[in-house]
Amino acid sequence: MKLRPSESGTPSEAAGEAPDVLPATVPPVVVVMVTHDPGPWFEETLESIAAQTYADLGVLVVDNASDDDPTERVLAVLPEAHVHRLDSDDGYGAAANHVSSLVEGAAFYLFCHDDVAMEPDAVRALVEEGFRSNGGILGPKLVEWNSPGRLLQVGMGADKTGVLSPYAEPGELDQEQHDSVRDVFVVPGACTLVRADLFEALGGFDDGIDYLGDDLDLCWRAHALGARVLVVPAARVRHLEALGERITVDDRRRRFARHRLRTSLVSYGLWHRIRVLPQALFFAVVEALYSVLAGHPEQARDVLSAWPWNLRRQRDVRARRKALATARRVDDSSVREFQVRGNARLNGLIRGQLGRRDDRVRQFARSSRDVAGAFQSGSRQLTGVFAIVLGVLLVVGSRDLLTGDIPAIGEFARFPEPGRMLGSWWSGWSRSGLGGAGGQPTGQAILGLLGYLFVGATGALRQVLILGCVPVGAVGAWRLARPIGSARASVASFAVYLALPVPYNALARGSWSGLLAYAASPWVILLLGRATGVAPFGPARLDADDPEVKVLHRRRLPGLVLSLGLILALVASVVPSFLVITAAVGVALALGSVFCFRVAGVLRLLVVAFGSIALAVVLHLPWSYELLTAPSWWDSVAGVGSTNGGPLSLGRVIRFESGPWGAPPLGWAFLVAGVLPVIIGRSWRLEWAVRAWFVVLVGWGVLWAGQAGHLPVGLPSAEVVLAPVAAGLSLAAALGLASFDIDLKAYRFGWRQILSVAAALGVVLGAAPLGAGLLDGRWRVPAGDHLTALDDVLSIDGDRPAHRVLWVGDPELLPVSGWRYDDDVAYAATDRGEPTVLDRLPEAPPGSTELLVDALRVADEGRTNRLGHLLAPMGIEYVVVSSRLAPSSTTITGQVPPPESLTDTLAQQLDLAEIPVTEGLLVYRNTASPGTRSVLPKREGERDHFTQAVLDDLADAAPALIHEHGAVGARGEVPEAGDVLISQTYDSGWQLRIDGVPVARRLDYGWASTFTTSRAGDAELTYETPFTHRLASVGQIGLWLVVIVVRRGVRRRERSAAAAAPPEQMSEETSEEMSEEMMA
Template structure:
């Protein structure tokens, strides 16, 4: 090889003969594709080269047909199987990336001075290699690292295809030749450029080794820009020699797998900038690239080009995942850098060429006219070109409506009103389930509600983010409903099931149903839960019954059926932990679906065993869900007691009419006649449908009728005989309406497809009338909800009672006490029990405002009934010393709630009667406190702490008769054990004298007292007191801890219940799911 230096070489002696230096050795590395005709095109041109020292290496399937043909055509060529060919399950042989393949070829070459990288679509002229080498060897100035030819179109030999180019500061390649530019010798001067032609370039071998070759992770133009940039950093030049020519064939079809070329380009630009720029130029370039990428993602999404938006985002994700390798290559580039960034900028174009071109086109007369007049250039036209984008439009509209109507609740947060209680920390919620003691009411031993265990576990999974968990529990259900409806309508076959438009109709109708927004206004979390999960329950039930198609199991039908059965059981178990009535509704839906299938099969004389077997599977799933809560039911002692507690205490004072039920008018929404639109839309398929779609509509209607039937039975009072002490009215009726909404939307989903195929079955006028009716019905449902969204909070309270009632919360400081809450069930901030007095309910919280632990129905203890009797006596006016009666329960404050929110915000008014207000005001030991008009607050002047110690003796049988409390003043009791750690552990000093604890008696409590004079500790067992509570008689004074020790029976029940749940989870999700497969595919795509 000639010397790369610029100095004069000494002349040989005149007497010595002149021996010409041998020509530099050139190794041509040809990468082939799948078509032999392309490789033959390139190899024949190489065989005709006039360069004397040329070796050829062809990278192809060396042992296959291509390898044999290469040897026949060019016997001197070497053939190698590049390592980048790899096997992929289900895809056969795949090509590796350009950088990796070329590096493999370069590693097989020995003794070459130049490497000629060629695509199999390029045929060089016979003198092209000689011209390139001559220019690289003899051009004055710095050494040439890369030299490229002029490439013309093979079809005509006149159109310029590649003549190298430059790049902007973000690494975007800018070709010298314009698109379809003709060769008129306008570019025939050899010159330095930033980038060589992609498909044919001569690279100096020693420079190639110094810079580390191609980046094996890059492809196409990005790999060439990266290599040329790094070669110039090393001090070498990149030149294009137009006198060396070649022709290139038209581009082959792109590969059908892997990331797109656009994603490869974005990957390469970011990776090249990160490697080649110094820090001074890198940071502004990356910031500019990030801004442009964000703008491109947003603009592409608005224009419906989701593939483009995804490619840009995934390119950034890919670079983030490969940041370590990029920094390693950046360190290598620093070692061979000889040129500053500022010196290279003269060969680059400033700014971003993509942005400049976009604005140049928009501001040009031609581009501006096209932007204004061509619908394909408009956002709306882009959506119209693809039917799939209509789905995105509707989904964005639905999500936008929900977000717009909930904007004040989303920004200001959902207050703690109704059932939307505050969440304590995850440990407290887990303790409410695992500690073996429930502090609701007057306390009781036993396992806690399973819902508390699920919420505590979820809070732990979220790393203690209980605020996020609360938002998910509310807004996640609002969104889960439409998603579940979309999935439900996708389960039927394409011939008999809903069309895409039908799914969109069902989605819109379910999203604009008044039910969830009325639930938000009233703080009805049980209704939101039913709304969010009912579509999924109906979906899994229909799959078990056999009325909806399901994907075949991957490993046998038996395990697949078990997994589907366990999935329904697990879902029902989770939902039933919060609303037990959902199990009854799921069973009713299964009966409805099986009945439709039996009626459909009977006239055809098809076997009836399948729907019967499906109904049995649903029954098993319901039974398994019940078994998951069986140990919690044991805490109630009997099924009747469970029903009395779980169904009572939530009776509303405003029963609904049948018309209101059918319009879902459970709150502010649904009062307009337009709300009948859902029923009208669901009726259309019944009127004009036939075949499978008619049966789909019938299935939906029967599910809806089941939901409406339960709601009407409850509202009409026909279910009063089920339990003797509770009237399950509006609360459970609203839960039932969720299944009514699912059924109607499911039936309406068959409408578009039914109308589209009704040409031969219905007269044109009838069909046109039905189409018009359907459109009016859907619009009628949308309009009221859209109008109600204007206020931004669905008429829900913007604030709760925590601020007005801050005086009843001691922030866990001071003696222990309770707060008694009275009012209508729907406005109380906790789960109350029915008092049987003018529709009032009663509940108790510990140390201030209640949280989610006080939201569940729990078994009634003897003390709870005594407390209820005391309140009834006081409200009836039979005593003026209600404070003394309540003092024995540790009640310090009595709060009467008459509105769901404070007076200065939206809410529901539920005032108590004048008789109740007068009865409370007449009590001589209840002092009224100034408070917001929405509540009445009384301070109990006869209160003594629920952990009080008395210096005077307390008789053992004291207060067995409540009359003893009325005539006795116990306010001299001193509050002890004031260091409140949890419901089962309180610390503090105690002295001599009886300690009364106003919790239900249980032998599991112990009072542990440390003696300063004795290293040991005394453990005092409780004794019954007050007819329901406990007393401790400490033998000594000292630091004490009141601690509850969970019994072995409770521990065994908790362990058994956890094992049942784990078994359900293992069977339900013990095999791969389609969602898991999709996530794995997405992650694989982003890491390529």
């Protein structure tokens, strides 16, 4: 390799010469650094090159007309470097292209900026991977200059219009999550290794691109030639990004737009230009319109000016396109496979492509009342557009969840086959914990029936019931505001409810209960509003000057109770605590009415609220009786996934920031929209705004009190509490828009008009962070779950003896619904292999389950170091301690380390062997466990207490009845005569037959069933469901059918009455008289 004498430009007089002979063991590499007035960091950059461990490395510095000659600075650190100075600054690409005339014999060129610092092995890592993977263009991992632990880039994708899509978020903490070599579409130009022959075949960089976009152009054309473009994270380079100080934001945006379009014009063939360029123009126009509406006309000008700029250079573009077509080896369709799907332009806008202005309000203040009128007329279209954008955002942001699998995190348990769910409900025996008889969760029957409606596709049913909650809630918000009579008010309610972070935090945290509450809350408030009969939900207190409001008939109480009762019963089948939430909402609305001195309809409201709750409780008998009569009934109803004493501050509660969504400052923006009707509203708009805010304030207050530990009991998950708060805020926003239309005209121009515009902007700004959902397409739901790592632990297939798994840890991180062990830890036990939704539905601790707590306390108090022996008769073969929601959880709410006292206690047990599985899980195997069904070894003495299990060595017990049969039974061989232990709570319904002959049953260990047999043989274990349970189940089915039929009949009569007698507007006195008659 030689550096040729300069043939153009002015060579440096003090330039050094490269050695004539270099080691032949490695291919020669030339570092090509383009400089332009480098800053004080330059020596550190040069020192990083001098420190490279690569043997055959030359250095060419091309100075782009710097004011001060950098030669002395270069040679002081790199005495053998060659410095080539140019008379004019023609851009980075044109300067870098001089390497072709100045260097010969190099195998690779390493193009880099003058503000990078390479790790000593960076060049070696890049070259080695180039040979290993036959790479044409390779780039390193770029990290921040001052914070090397944070990422800048690890390669980028690009959509069909050339908009870049980074694989790592700038500033993302480097935890080696991107440390695998992979093909990318673009490697950033700060440091790029290019094979010399490929560089010559490409004709070098595009001279028409001075700064920004040269990397996209070079890599795109390399793909067209069939070369591989790779990112090599083992090569680590710090980047100062000093170009941001040399080029203004506007100039950078303008150059990006121009060069992106130029690259598309050069790189695409005729067919793809016809297909893609109209789309690019459309997106440019949309971006320009958005920029104008957002107060950034300069952004619109820069985006649109890219088209005439490129049209003026069509001759040069055609020449470059022709040259590429001559060398092309890969067609456009194949190149498109390397690009990201969809359109990344919106992502670019969200990440800050739009400029900032501080004078939005100033321009508004220059006008007078006409501005408000103009805004009012224009907002009709903008409101609808915003709602459509949010709807599209919801679909696009959920694309991975819609097309892929939702991980089994938190409450997102997988669904078993429908027959198993119905069989479990019908059996009357709970397999949770240590098992027990009683009424089973109604949700088992409902989900089983839905599974059959989905033709057994329970996976699809699961996705519908999880993801479908969001649109159902949004439609409910639309319907909640529909009585207001303004389509824009409905759209505003829809948009605000959809933009609030409640459902997205619920998705990210695996809170199905939160999603169900989100789906139901607007419908609950709507029916409670209709119960009042007060305008706009009824004729009472309807003003004669409200032409937009649709006058409604007063709904009769039975129909409202039946409708709301069915909704609550369906939600409570999974989230029984929602009944208590509904009661709180009803009381809050009533208090709001009293605060407004409007008591009309309050009694009806309370009757419907508590009547529907009572109906839902009755519909769930006998399960609801089991919950309400449990010793810790509140824990059974609300679950132990409690937020009591949790991490949410008052600010996070108000911003709905229960998870990764809702961060400040934009998280506060929704409050402006919600407070608007309280300030400018009149008549029923003000009254209902006050009622809505009482719901909001009560919800916030209760959740904050629970978080601060001021409540005697815990609360359900934060999203369950926040869902009706979000519905109340969306109703307030809709009332604000109605007040804007009706009430604002009564005020002189001033701060109220400014506040109205701020409220609209607040909704838009509050929703802006949701645009980040476009990046991952899954609302930050973890990509995986722990169940894959636990396959061996959970498997019950084949000839393996049946066994239980004891789950211990933070209640919100367990994959099953558990019970409280202490303030910080919950426990649960499963015996059906992989946990399913059957293990997630709330139950009181069945049978002798609380003995698990007693066993853990014995070990925790230091009274034994053989906990495994105590757990062995219970069938516990594994103890799993969870500290993460999923393997990839990094948020505060997604990882909670277990108490040290718990882990220390488990580590001290002699019969618990730790098994390495995955980060976030501690797994111990019980070496003393015989499984859940086994023949006990003989020993003298009674087994009348669970602590006597320490005297037994059950590890050698012979497994029996290893095959599951039916909902709760088993089949298989009993290998020898003796005592067959069944690790289920003792119950007379358990029957064992060996070769068809019944076997006598007795109580062992004070809780379990043991069958003493004098023979071996094929056996069958069954549970004989009590007749009373069958009768109660049939009665429950009949009650549901009766309520559904009666409700349909009532609604049919109401519609007929409404059609026959159009309502008239009534005075307040008339409505109160009617209310008293109906209550009587």
